[in-house]
Every structure is written in C-alpha cells, then in structure tokens.
Amino acid sequence: MAHALDPKLEYLLRQGDNALILSQQLSQLCGKGPALEEDMALTNVALDLLGQTRMWLGYAAELHGGDEDTLAFLRDAHALRCCLLVEQPNGNYADTMMRQFYFDTWHYFLMQGLLASTDSRIAEIAEKSIKEVTYHLRRSGDLVVRLGDGTAESHAKIQVAADALWMFSGEMFLYDALDRAMVEAGVAPASAPLRAAFLEHVAEIFAEATLTMPDPDAWMQRGGKQGRHSEHLGFILAEMQFLQRAYPGARW
Template identity: 65%
Template sequence: MSDQKFMYVLRLADNAMVLSQRLCEWCGKGPALEEDMALSNVGLDLIGQARFWYAYAGELEGKGRGEDALAFLRDAHDYRNLLLLEQPNGSYADTLARQFYFDAWHFLLLQQLTHSTDERIAGIAEKSLKEVSYHARRSADLVVRLGDGSEKSHAMMQAALDELWMYTGEMFRADAVDDAMATQGVAPDPSALREPWLNHMRDIFSEATLKMPPADAWMQKGGKQGVHTEHLGYLLAEMQFLQRAYPGASW
C-alpha cells in the first residue's frame, strides 16, 4: 500500500514539475508582457505544488530522498508524468492547448482529492485547488478568445488542440496504482473524471467555435509507467544540469 501511495503521489509531483519547467521556458519570450508574466506565475504555482507532493512522496518512500533528490536526481525512465506535459511548447497555441487540457483535468482531480482518506493528500489538494481554479478559468478563456478570434488564431488553436488530443486519454486510464488508491479511498477512479472533463471540453470548444476531436480517438499511453517521448530527456537535461554538475551544492 505504501509503495503504491508513494508512486501515486510521485506522479502528482512529476506532473506539476515537468509542466512548470515547460512554462518557465517561456519566461522572457511570451507573446505579450501580460502573458509572459501570467505563464511564469502559473509555472511558479506548479513548482510550489510539486514541492508539497515531492516532500510527501519522500516521506512515504522512507529512503531519505527529499524534494531536490526526487526532482533532480532521477532519470527520464523514473519519471511518472503524463506524456501530454512533456510535449514541447511549440507556438503559443500549442502551449495553451496543452495547458487547457491539463488544467481542466487537474481541477477535477484536485476536487476529488480534497475528500481523500489521506489527510495529507487532502490538505495539499485543498491548497492547490485555489490556484488551479484560476489556471482552469484562464486557459479556457484564452482558448475561447483565440478560437473565436481572427482567422489565423482560429486555425492555429484548432491545429494545436487536434495535435495534442491523443495525449489526453492517459489521464483517464487506470492501472494497478490507480486501482489501489481508489479502493482505499485515497484517490478517485480516473475513469470517473472522463465524462465531466469531456462535457467541459464540449462547452469550451463550442463557445470557441472550434471542432472537438472525437472522444473515441486513439490515445497514447505510457507516461505513468515511465515510458516517455524523447522530449522528456532534453527537458530534464536542462532542468537538472546544475544539480548534476555540482552535486549537493547550495546557495
């Protein structure tokens, strides 16, 4: 049970950490000053959440690994983040599509985790939910603005959402870890989040005058089991460089 809970919490931490790293890559390069600051702030929120999850994961593991060791001293195959989150930033439309898909799922998940039988998980989820509520509103609003904007913004938003759709199925696919957590009341069954998520997608796609991809489309999988795309290795090489080059260094 403890090993499975460790793995579940580690997944939550890796999701937040990997996406925050991607968003921080936009710092100083945003399409407008307001968006540059907003993306950075969302990234900082996620780093804060990752720290809470990593700290708890280290305690559950009981091997003396803290936040830094779990974030910076594991290789790509040891990471358990969703494949969606390691995808490159691409254009602003690509980044926004990735954020929109994740935020909607993240919000629904955290809502359920606030009722976890594990008080530590419930507490972290409750704190994080305040930030993620804003993330979800912001990304959905921007999808609508760009989808229902100019001909070019509409086309770019549609293309980005279509391209990343195949990475969304993994969010709702349960494995042995998910099943164990659901049985113990620690976390919800991932499949239970699918219909609320799809309903939200339908609403936003419609408002944005965009065409929603088919719900039964073929989906990628593997991130939660440590099978990743080549993109994660490059991301970690940059993110982990200082800790790897100067082990144990502190400011």
C-alpha cells in the same frame, strides 16, 4: 526502484512529476510571452505548479527517504511518472495554451476529487492547490476561446493544436492497477466521473471557441505514468537537472 512496491508513493510521484515538468516547460517561456501581461501570467502559473510540486514530492520524500530536491533533480527519465501530455513541446502559443487547457481541466476535477481523499495529507495538498488550479482552468479556457473565436489565423492554429494534442489527453484517465488500488483505498477518485466532467467542460469551451472537438473515443497515447516517455523528456531534464548533476550537492 524501491518505491515501485509502494502504490501511494508511486501515486504521489505521478502528481508531483506532472506539476514539475509542466512548471519547467512554462518557465522556459519567461520573457517570451506574446504580451507583457501574458508573459507574467505564464511565469506565475509555473510558480504555482512548482509550489504544488514541492508539496507532492515533499510528502513522497517522507515515505521514500531523501528530500524533494533529490527526487526532482537526481532521477533519470525512466524513473519519472509524468503523463506524456506535459512533456510535449511548447511549440507556438496555441500549442502551449491547448496543452495547458487539457491539463488544467483534468487537474481541476482531480483536485476536486482529492479533497475527499482518505489520506489527510493528500486532501490537504488538494485544498491548498484548488484555488490556484481553479484560476489556471479559468485562464486557459478563456484564452482558448479568445484564440478560437479570434482571427482566422488564431482559429486555425488553436484547432491544429487541439487535434494534435488530443491523443495525449486520455492517458490521465487510463487507470492501471496502481490507480485502481488508490481508488479502492479511497485515496483517489474514480476515472469515469473525472473523464465525464473533463469531456463536458472541454465540449463547452470548444463550442464557445467555435472549435471542433476531437472524437472522445479516439486512440490515446499512454506509458508516461509507467516511466515510458517521449524523446522530449530527456531534453527537458538535461536542462533542468544540469546544475545538480554537474556540481553534486551544490547550494546557493
């Protein structure tokens, strides 16, 4: 694809696709939350992420041509650049919240770093997103603590989720040539300080939640940022993209 030659465009797609796919995942839980307040909160987070998606993909569309809808609904799985973490199944409530917590922790520190981006548009997107992202992190961290330090069943389930999803948490810090080019240009923050901040925050929340933190040096999955995805993404896109593909150009 043409955008593969443009590191900045590819970087924008990575950010937009992460928010897009996680938003779609959370939207599937509308009406299925364990309590009304939580049901509404999950939907609100999905809407926050969708708004961030529009900013990232809108900027990408300016560089690539087309529009944000085309990028969201007419790319195949191999053209998406989301991390493998966000495409993991919703599973039970503990799975959903641990996936969210790992993502939110990385996302918060990334947005903090992007506030200083040499690309003014990216810095502006980070500034518009940071309040939402801060709330997301506070909320998911609080729920991890409540589940971990709750009943024996909730503790067991959130520990299983923490262990199972850990291997997907490292891809966000595994920088490739494109990431490094963005760092050298001052567009994006370096990986090492982001990972250090991530591990410190996770360790703090896990200690409060009485959870055992997985080995930081454990082997990590990778490939999503380069378009190599799990089988889960195909099912997500089949639902998300159906209308535009069945009725091209459809409008409300």
